[in-house]
Structures are given as structure tokens and as C-alpha cells.
Amino acid sequence: MIRAYSLSNFPEEGFKLYREMRNRGITPDPLSSSFVTKSCIRMSSLLGGLQVHAKILEDGHQSDSLLLTTLMNFYSSCQKFDDACKVFDEMPQRDTVAWNVLISCYTRNGRTRDALGVFDMMESKRCGSQPDDVTCLLVLQACSNLGALEFGGRVHSYIREHGFGNAVNLCNSLIAMYSRCGCVDKAYQVFKGMPSKDVISWSAMISGLASHGHGREAIEAFWEMQRMGVAPDDQTFTGVLCACSHSGLVDEGWMFFDCMSKEFSVTPNVHHYGCMVDLLGRAGLLEQAYQLILSMRVRPDAAMWRTLLGACRIYGHVSLGECVIEHLIELKAQEAGDYVLLLNTYSSVGNWEKVIEVRKLMKEKEIQTTPGCSTIELTGVIHEFLVDDISHPRKNEIYEMLDEIGKQLKIAGYVAEVTSELHDLGSEEKESSLSYHSEKLAMAFGVLATPPGTTIRVAKNLRTCVDCHNFAKVLSGVYNRVVIIRDRTRFHHFREGRCSCNDYW
Ligand SMILES: [Zn+2]
Numbered sequence: 001m002i003r004a005y006s007l008s009n010f011p012e013e014g015f016k017l018y019r020e021m022r023n024r025g026i027t028p029d030p031l032s033s034s035f036v037t038k039s040c041i042r043m044s045s046l047l048g049g050l051q052v053h054a055k056i057l058e059d060g061h062q063s064d065s066l067l068l069t070t071l072m073n074f075y076s077s078c079q080k081f082d083d084a085c086k087v088f089d090e091m092p093q094r095d096t097v098a099w100n101v102l103i104s105c106y107t108r109n110g111r112t113r114d115a116l117g118v119f120d121m122m123e124s125k126r127c128g129s130q131p132d133d134v135t136c137l138l139v140l141q142a143c144s145n146l147g148a149l150e151f152g153g154r155v156h157s158y159i160r161e162h163g164f165g166n167a168v169n170l171c172n173s174l175i176a177m178y179s180r181c182g183c184v185d186k187a188y189q190v191f192k193g194m195p196s197k198d199v200i201s202w203s204a205m206i207s208g209l210a211s212h213g214h215g216r217e218a219i220e221a222f223w224e225m226q227r228m229g230v231a232p233d234d235q236t237f238t239g240v241l242c243a244c245s246h247s248g249l250v251d252e253g254w255m256f257f258d259c260m261s262k263e264f265s266v267t268p269n270v271h272h273y274g275c276m277v278d279l280l281g282r283a284g285l286l287e288q289a290y291q292l293i294l295s296m297r298v299r300p301d302a303a304m305w306r307t308l309l310g311a312c313r314i315y316g317h318v319s320l321g322e323c324v325i326e327h328l329i330e331l332k333a334q335e336a337g338d339y340v341l342l343l344n345t346y347s348s349v350g351n352w353e354k355v356i357e358v359r360k361l362m363k364e365k366e367i368q369t370t371p372g373c374s375t376i377e378l379t380g381v382i383h384e385f386l387v388d389d390i391s392h393p394r395k396n397e398i399y400e401m402l403d404e405i406g407k408q409l410k411i412a413g414y415v416a417e418v419t420s421e422l423h424d425l426g427s428e429e430k431e432s433s434l435s436y437h438s439e440k441l442a443m444a445f446g447v448l449a450t451p452p453g454t455t456i457r458v459a460k461n462l463r464t465c466v467d468c469h470n471f472a473k474v475l476s477g478v479y480n481r482v483v484i485i486r487d488r489t490r491f492h493h494f495r496e497g498r499c500s501c502n503d504y505w
């Protein structure tokens with residue numbers, strides 16, 4: 001009964017039954033305790049779970065692996081990560097499920113790199129349990145977040161060697177991982193090799209193609225999907241609309257937007273509207289984009305206004321930019337990045353008075369900026385850089401390399417745009433050409449530490465700025481390197497002095 005309640009919409013009834021059982025003098029076995037713990041997870045009741053934990057010790061069930069794994073899960077779901085790890089440490093025997101819970105606990109807790117470390121340990125057979133398909137799913141997710149392509153490739157090999165290769169959910173995760181790590185052709189290989197594809201596979205492939213700027217191919221994949229008789233869902237349309245927007249296909253975008261509800265009974269949600277706003281904004285149809293937002297039945301979210309604000313910056317549309325900021329303030333969702341966009345809108349039309357005003361405002365309101373952070377993977381190890389970072393063990397070589405690259409790029413015509421964009425506003429005073437954004441450090445490290453011709457892959461947590469974008473473009477030509485930067489919203493493939501985004505991002 002407790003178990004049934006733990007799976008139902010009334011988990012608290014399970015907790016009551018457990019208490020009644022104890023009151024009647026019946027000692028629960030590890031299974032009943034495990035089920036009531038699951039009820040506590042469903043109820044998000046920290047107090048209830050703590051009580052159960054105390055009783056488990058009282059009952060002498062502290063060495064039951066299954067029960068302890070459930071307890072770990074409970075602590076992890078209540079954000080009590082240290083307690084979850086403590087339960088794990090005290091387990092006399094740990095099976096694969098327990099290790100998997102540890103991995104998901106790390107991932108939830110933002111300790112993504114440690115999650116990969118657990119996979120390492122499991123694979124090396126140092127811990128007596130081997131990774132299973134669930135481990136692989138969890139680790140692939142972690143690789144996607146980190147942009148850890150090599151590590152993801154290792155997981156892929158493991159999946160093949162252990163015969164999980166035909167599992168649809170694993171293949172779907174591989175497609176997502178490869179696309180998120182900037183390797184859309186590998187994603188396509190996995191996709192092509194799948195014996196059967198579900199709607200998630202198609203959507204993942206379409207989104208992957210779209211985010212890498214292969215708009216036409218993404219749309220082609222959509223029609224192929226229709227020929228195969230797979231019904232699209234809302235994710236599929238997010239991918240297709242995103243494809244239209246990254247490739248500037250306004251007419252196609254409107255066509256898909258109109259037909260999604262009429263022909264496929266998928267009601268446009270906030271993301272779909274967001275893609276349309278992006279598409280119209282990119283095409284310079286700012287007024288249309290604004291009207292579309294105002295016409296929405298659902299309340300527009302901050303991300304949508306931010307998209308429009310980005311377009312205002314590109315087209316130097318000051319009055320609309322000011323109006324959008326008002327909407328963001330009304331939603332109480334304004335972030336440092338929004339003010340930076342507004343500021344850049346002013347600077348793009350040369351209104352320096354307003355630039356100073358916005359900066360003063362930001363200082364007064366003590367608006368926190370997110371520090372820019374870039375990562376680059378080298379033989380399976382993730383290297384992390386912040387702005388003007390000097391914590392890397394090879395920092396001297398990196399800065400020498402940056403100097404050298406700077407000289408080479410200057411010869412090729414690169415001019416540092418010192419005033420262009422101030423996305424790391426915290427370093428206000430340092431906006432001279434002496435300041436290095438994190439992606440420049442990561443790129444320099446890439447040039448330094450990999451053989452000539454190797455593709456450099458960088459993942460960045462914020463939008464990349466115009467200056468770093470120019471830097472990467474020229475670098476890709478001068479050093480004959482493909483540079484792939486994943487920023488907050490999209491991928492930039494730099495090749496022979498050009499970028500796949502056509503300078504719109
Ligand atoms: Zn930059």
C-alpha cells in the first residue's frame with residue numbers, strides 16, 4: 001500500500017500508513033522504508049525523510065544498499081548534496097544504481113566535472129560496478145553541458161562495445177551531445193545509423209542542424225520526417241523555426257508558424273514565438289516582431305524581449321530598445337546583459353551621453369554581472385578560463401601566445417575594437433586592449449596546446465562580443481584553423497576568416 005501511494009498523487013497517505021504501521025508495533029522491513037522514502041521524495045518533505053532516516057538507523061537497516069540508494073536520491077532531490085554523498089560514503093556495498101545516483105547528484109549540484117570523474121572510476125573497474133545504459137545517459141548529459149567532445153566520444157565507444165548501441169534513447173542523447181559539442185556531422189552519423197528513429201531523434205537532429213547554421217538541411221530533414229510518417233511535436237517545430245531564423249528564411253518561417261497549428265495541431269508556445277521574434281528581428285523587421293509579441297495570447301517571457309533587444313542593438317533602433325527595456329523592468333527580469341545590450345545600442349549610434357547614463361545606472365543599482373567563462377577540452381581534460389585569468393598553470397605561455405597572435409592578426413588587418421562591447425562589465429576599467437576576454441585566452445591555449453590544423457572548440461557561457469568574434473575570424477584565416485565557439489545562444493564556426501553566423505548573433 002505504501003508503495004502504491006508513493007507512486008500515486010497522494011504520497012502523504014503512504015507516509016501516514018508507515019506511521020500507523022509503526023504505531024501498531026510492526027517493524028518495517030527495508031522495502032517499506034524505501035517506499036516511504038519515495039513518498040517523501042514525491043512530497044518534497046525534508047522533515048519526513050529525516051524522520052524516516054532516523055528510524056532506518058533505529059531498525060538496524062543501515063547496510064541495505066537499495067534502501068540507502070533511495071535515501072541518497074531523497075537527499076539529492078532536496079538539494080542536500082553533502083548528505084547524499086555522506087550516505088554514499090557510508091554504504092558498505094555500492095552497485096551501479098548507487099553510482100548512477102551519485103552522478104546525477106553531482107550533475108544537479110553543478111559539479112559536472114566530478115560526474116565525469118565517476119564514469120572514469122567506474123570504467124576503470126576500480127569501484128566494482130560497471131557503467132550501464134543509465135550511467136551513459138547521465139554522463140552524456142554532463143558532456144553536453146560541458147562541451148566535452150572527447151569524453152563524449154569515449155562514452156560513445158563504451159556504448160558500442162557494450163552493445164547498447166541500438167537503444168533509441170541513448171542514440172538520441174548522442175545526437176544531442178555531438179551537436180551541443182559542435183560536431184554536427186558526428187551527430188548525423190549516429191542519426192543515420194539508427195535502426196529506428198522516433199520523434200525525439202528527428203527533433204534532436206533538426207535542432208542540431210539549425211543551431212549550426214544548416215537551415216536548409218534542417219528543413220529538408222523536416223520534410224523527410226513527414227515522408228517517413230513521423231508526426232512532429234512542439235520540439236520539432238522549435239527546431240524548424242530556429243532553422244529558419246538562423247538562415248534568415250522569413251517566408252518559410254511564417255509558413256511553418258501558420259501550418260503548425262492548422263495542419264499538425266501543435267499550438268505555438270513561448271519558444272515558437274521566440275523563434276519568430278528572432279527571425280523577424282534578424283531580418284530587420286523589428287516593428288513586425290514587436291507587434292507579434294504584443295499579439296501573443298500567452299504572456300511574453302524575458303527571453304523573448306531580450307531577443308528583440310539584441311535585434312535593436314544590431315540595427316541601432318534606439319527608441320524600440322528603450323521600450324523593450326521598460327518591458328523587462330516590468331517583468332522584474334532585467335539582467336546585466338540587458339543593460340549591456342541597451343548600452344551597445346546607444347554606442348552603435350554614437351550616443352555616448354546615454355552610454356554614460358546607463359553605466360551610472362548599473363553602478364547605482366549594483367547590477368550584478370555574470371563573469372564570462374570559457375572552457376576548452378584537451379585530451380579529455382576540461383580547461384576553464386575567466387576574463388584576464390592568471391590561474392592556469394601554463395599562463396605565461398598563454399599570454400606570450402596571445403601577444404604573438406595579436407601581432408600576426410594585426411598584420412592581417414585585425415583591429416581591436418576596444419569600445420565596441422562591454423559584456424564583462426565588471427572589468428570596466430580594463431576595457432583597454434590589454435584586457436582579454438575568456439574566449440581569447442581559451443583560443444590562445446588551443447593554438448598553443450594542439451598540433452597545427454586541429455579544430456579549436458570553445459564553449460562560452462555568455463554571448464560572445466564583436467571584438468572576440470573578429471579576433472576568431474581573423475585567427476581562423478591566419479592560423480588556418482577551424483574555430484568553433486558555442487556561446488549562450490548559438491554556434492559560431494569560424495573558417496578561413498568567415499563565420500557561419502554571417503555576423504549576426
Ligand atoms: Zn569578447
Ligand SMILES: [Zn+2]
Binds near residue numbers: 469491492499502
Ligand atoms: Zn559568428
